Amino acid sequence: MSIEVIQLTPNIAAEIKGIDLRVFEKFQIDQIRKAFLEHGVIVFRDQFLSPEQHVNFAKSMGDVMVYGGYKPFDDLPTGMFRFANDGKEKTITEHWHFDGTYYDMPPAAGILAPQKIPAIGGDTMWSNQYVTYERLSDGMKKLLSGLWTECVSHRSSRKYNNELMSATQPAIRKHPETGRLSLNIGHPETCVQFVGMTEEESQPLIRHLHAQTHEPDNVYRHQWRLGDVVLWDNRCTMHYAIHDYGMAEREMYRMTILGDRPRGPLGQQPAE
Template identity: 40%
Template sequence: MTGSVGVALTGIDLRGPISEAAAQTIRDALFQHCVLIIRGQMLEPDHHLRLAGLFGEPFLPYYYAANALDGYPEIAVVPNFGKAKAPAEAWHTDWSHMSTPPTVSIAVGHVIPDYGGDTMFSNQYAAYDRLSDGMKALLSGRRATFVGSRPVKPQKMAGTADTLPASARETVINHHPIAREHPGTNRTALYLNRPGGAMVALEGFTEHESLPILQFLYDQSVTPDNVYRHQWQPGDVVCWDNRCAMHYGVHDYGDMERTLHRITVGGAE
């Protein structure tokens, strides 16, 4: 879709049978290009679930089901949370604070505003490849500390658990390698989140020492030459791989309705 990230697949109807050869093409395309776009698919929930099943089991923390489609606890309905609560309006990786973070996210465009509401994606393989040998050596085998919140009991959330009152959420901390080999490609990708927010330190360094390094890695991952910006249409299926892409939901559509259905694959608590 651009010189560095994203690929579109055409000539397939995801409502029909998906052969093993087609399934392998879908997986390979996503794992190589970090983002896979298949347009013009008016998927029913069962088709959406079958597509997600090509990548693994749905990720279902107990609180996620609170925002689910009726009868489908695996499918989150993602509405317009409003600018003030837009949880995705920063470059991020989904649920990196979990011990086993989710792998692939699959969103289907249902209601798309007249303008705006794009989603941007980065290529974290390329972000790693263009580092100096010195920086790669510094990161080799090193983990970063990831932090996030989860609600203490099931509830519908407008945005992330970070927006809940302190008494209603608990903090989760986990450590993951900052440069990880993707099992589907054997290529190394930078695994990051927002410095000083969801990603707070680099193993072996103080937070004060870590932050400039983490900020550099984050900023250099999302330069325009390493980004694809998706302009949604109804019926779009957009898959992204959290192991090799960060993403950013642009909130420039005011109070207009915008509804995606989303399944997130892999990971466990």
């Protein structure tokens, strides 16, 4: 039986119906991957996965990434994160960002499943960076095609008391599966400067570009329900977790899929 793919906005996200992620066939995973590469964000409703089933689905999408430097959760499978509300002042995800850009090989994808949700609020938004790139002027595309950014784990290292990590990423990224180009400029506090430029020189352009990444017509806003599973492509979408629920309970389980070394628009890597 084929799955049903329902587009949710003109530029990003689709819902998939007709599948039980607890028991699935390879041909269904192939269909999910096709929709995932086309829409960037995939929503599944009424799944109610156990942690083990969540892991099993993640493994069907690629190799599981275990974040280095983070303390594992003893009661959860290897690679699974628990995110719980510890107050708005401590949140590090309430801004537009890619995950893990301070790793040489950032995540390819993330898979979230809520365990507890507030009565109202706590939505997550995603934006399509293919579209952001396509809307840039030809001159800006040309300028950025040869630029690389220094990405540093300032925010996460402060919160989790980890060592500072850093990596160099292309300003324009070529997707390893679709071949499409996307703007690859993360949050200015993480994406701190262009290689060969000072932070003072770089930040005005970085902030200008980051402001282009989330135009309202290029955003999908997800209202969580228990039983949801959301899969997203971290190589071409950014996301933003809205903290508008005070100290209400909000707990998410997350799996991460390992990515590859990002390449620039001509397929180049930093050392080339």
